[in-house]
Amino acid sequence: MEERKGFGSTFGFLMAAVGSAVGLGNIWGFPNKMGANGGFTFLIIYLILAALCGFVVMVGELALGRKTGRGVVSAYQVLSKKFKWLGWLGIIAPFLILSFYCALGGYCIKYVVLNVGNIFGAGFGNNGLASGEVFGNMLTNQLESVVYGLIFVLLTLIIVMGGVSSGIEKFCSIGMPCLFFMLVIVIIRACTLPGAVDGLKYMFVPGWAVEHGVIEKAPSIITVLSNAGGQMFFSLSLGMGIMITYGSYLDKKQNIEKNALVIVICDTLIALMAGLAVMPARFALDPEGSLGGPSLLFVTMQNVFHNMPLGSLFGILFYLLVVFAAISSSISLLEVIVAHFCDKAREKGKGDKRKAYSLIAAAAVG
Numbered sequence: 001m002e003e004r005k006g007f008g009s010t011f012g013f014l015m016a017a018v019g020s021a022v023g024l025g026n027i028w029g030f031p032n033k034m035g036a037n038g039g040f041t042f043l044i045i046y047l048i049l050a051a052l053c054g055f056v057v058m059v060g061e062l063a064l065g066r067k068t069g070r071g072v073v074s075a076y077q078v079l080s081k082k083f084k085w086l087g088w089l090g091i092i093a094p095f096l097i098l099s100f101y102c103a104l105g106g107y108c109i110k111y112v113v114l115n116v117g118n119i120f121g122a123g124f125g126n127n128g129l130a131s132g133e134v135f136g137n138m139l140t141n142q143l144e145s146v147v148y149g150l151i152f153v154l155l156t157l158i159i160v161m162g163g164v165s166s167g168i169e170k171f172c173s174i175g176m177p178c179l180f181f182m183l184v185i186v187i188i189r190a191c192t193l194p195g196a197v198d199g200l201k202y203m204f205v206p207g208w209a210v211e212h213g214v215i216e217k218a219p220s221i222i223t224v225l226s227n228a229g230g231q232m233f234f235s236l237s238l239g240m241g242i243m244i245t246y247g248s249y250l251d252k253k254q255n256i257e258k259n260a261l262v263i264v265i266c267d268t269l270i271a272l273m274a275g276l277a278v279m280p281a282r283f284a285l286d287p288e289g290s291l292g293g294p295s296l297l298f299v300t301m302q303n304v305f306h307n308m309p310l311g312s313l314f315g316i317l318f319y320l321l322v323v324f325a326a327i328s329s330s331i332s333l334l335e336v337i338v339a340h341f342c343d344k345a346r347e348k349g350k351g352d353k354r355k356a357y358s359l360i361a362a363a364a365v366g
């Protein structure tokens with residue numbers, strides 16, 4: 001049987017796993033949820049849940065993957081034949097998430113292109129289009145959305161086709177440090193804007209959002225708990241077979257607890273950093289703008305860059321880092337699906353057929 005190739009180094013594995021965890025959820029989910037759910041109180045609850053549930057489930061998923069050395073369906077099947085259907089849920093859920101990820105990832109690519117265009121005199125500021133209008137047009141212009149979505153799927157496909165170590169690991173080992181540095185630059189710019197301090201208060205000071213009328217009333221503790229819990233599982237890419245699949249590529253010498261801890265810490269750190277990039281800028285330059293969901297990314301943030309000196313340059317940096325975050329998550333989602341079928345083909349002695357299965361899965365998503 002053909003050998004199952006895994007990650008080449010611990011750093012590469014960590015970057016791939018952190019890459020999966022760091023995604024759109026960190027950038028438009030976390031900062032707003034934190035602000036609307038009691039700021040610092042939310043953060044403490046999130047951290048407790050991440051330590052008590054997230055870390056434990058992460059260790060469990062990585063261990064299950066490493067122990068079985070199989071993709072998600074076979075990993076559950078090894079535990080018991082009765083659990084095989086659970087593994088299939090781990091194929092269906094990533095497939096569904098991937099579809100919406102590709103649509104949003106495509107929009108991010110378009111915003112990079114628009115900001116590049118703006119530097120050369122064609123785009124937002126110069127033709128007088130407000131970013132809300134650009135976003136609205138984009139939603140109604142289905143052909144354009146499909147084309148950008150397909151470009152995103154194609155990029156995801158090329159990386160997954162390259163294999164675990166020469167595709168996923170290579171992309172994430174370069175992409176994640178780049179994302180980090182781009183984020184630091186955007187944070188410095190955002191936090192030095194006049195009025196930025198309100199964004200920090202919104203995120204960190206308990207009760208500030210209610211006192212200043214940003215939200216109507218404080219959510220109940222049950223709402224805070226469920227928001228923090230949901231955000232934590234989504235942000236850490238848990239329960240979708242991702243960490244089982246990535247764990248299956250680890251060798252026996254790896255310290256799973258240490259790796260899981262690094263993933264949880266990095267993901268939370270990047271979520272907080274994303275908040276420091278987004279919220280201060282929003283409160284400083286677009287105080288009426290949306291605080292969450294896609295319109296935070298595609299309307300509010302573009303307004304922010306429009307109102308900022310050298311805004312297009314920061315716009316390119318920001319949307320590029322969002323594209324990196326989105327691609328590193330979408331490749332993990334596609335890999336879960338591809339890994340399962342490659343394992344099956346390998347067991348039947350047909351080689352791993354990675355290229356063919358990547359193509360079929362990506363075409364189905366497209």
Ligand code: PFF
Nearest residue numbers: 021023024025026235237240
């Ligand atoms: N963790 C990613 C984010 O925060 O955006 C999203 C995600 C990726 C969720 C992979 C689930 C998953 F399996």
